[in-house]
Amino acid sequence: MNYTLPKLPYAFDALEPHIDARTVEIHYTIHHQAYIDKLNDALSKAPELADTSLEQLISDKEALPEAVRDAVWNNAGGHFAHSLYWQCMKTDGGMVSEGAFLDAINDEFGSALSLKEKMTEVAAGQFGSGWAWLFKDKEGNLGILSTPNHDTPLAEGKTPLLVIDVWEHAYYLKYQNRRPEHIDAWWNVVNWEYVAGLFLIK
Numbered sequence: 001m002n003y004t005l006p007k008l009p010y011a012f013d014a015l016e017p018h019i020d021a022r023t024v025e026i027h028y029t030i031h032h033q034a035y036i037d038k039l040n041d042a043l044s045k046a047p048e049l050a051d052t053s054l055e056q057l058i059s060d061k062e063a064l065p066e067a068v069r070d071a072v073w074n075n076a077g078g079h080f081a082h083s084l085y086w087q088c089m090k091t092d093g094g095m096v097s098e099g100a101f102l103d104a105i106n107d108e109f110g111s112a113l114s115l116k117e118k119m120t121e122v123a124a125g126q127f128g129s130g131w132a133w134l135f136k137d138k139e140g141n142l143g144i145l146s147t148p149n150h151d152t153p154l155a156e157g158k159t160p161l162l163v164i165d166v167w168e169h170a171y172y173l174k175y176q177n178r179r180p181e182h183i184d185a186w187w188n189v190v191n192w193e194y195v196a197g198l199f200l201i202k
């Protein structure tokens, strides 16, 4: 299995002015690519993982061969999280307006605005590098959590639906250390149709 960089579903400048073109370009072509290269390198040393899916690689760390455990875990997590992150954004994102997904949001959080507030708080509060996720649990309920480094909700048996990258490389060029400003801006480019689609099929 050799992983490759998935096609970016829009141009580098598609998320302007909220996320600047240079940040998207560097983040995608350099950072994301680097995780893929390191993942492929680690997997080349562990042929026993050849048939293991990307999701399986980041579900159970202890199941990974010790010699490549950290490298596979961190870089597969990085590849998975970034792949979802790109899909979760689009030009002129909006708010989810109707359907089963909105019902689930209202059940869990009270309103879409409350979801937004809670996820903003969790993303801003993640200490150091990491991610904030909206997930669906095995009972079909929604929840929000943050993870450090490249850990994902799959390690807890939860299905990721939406993610924001709060590593500094995701926002430093435009926002420097002002992570809360980046998070506020990011809400303008969330692709809710895509997230709702994941909610329905997962």
Ligand code: MN3
Pocket: 027, 031, 082, 165, 167, 169, 170
């Ligand atoms: Mn990143």
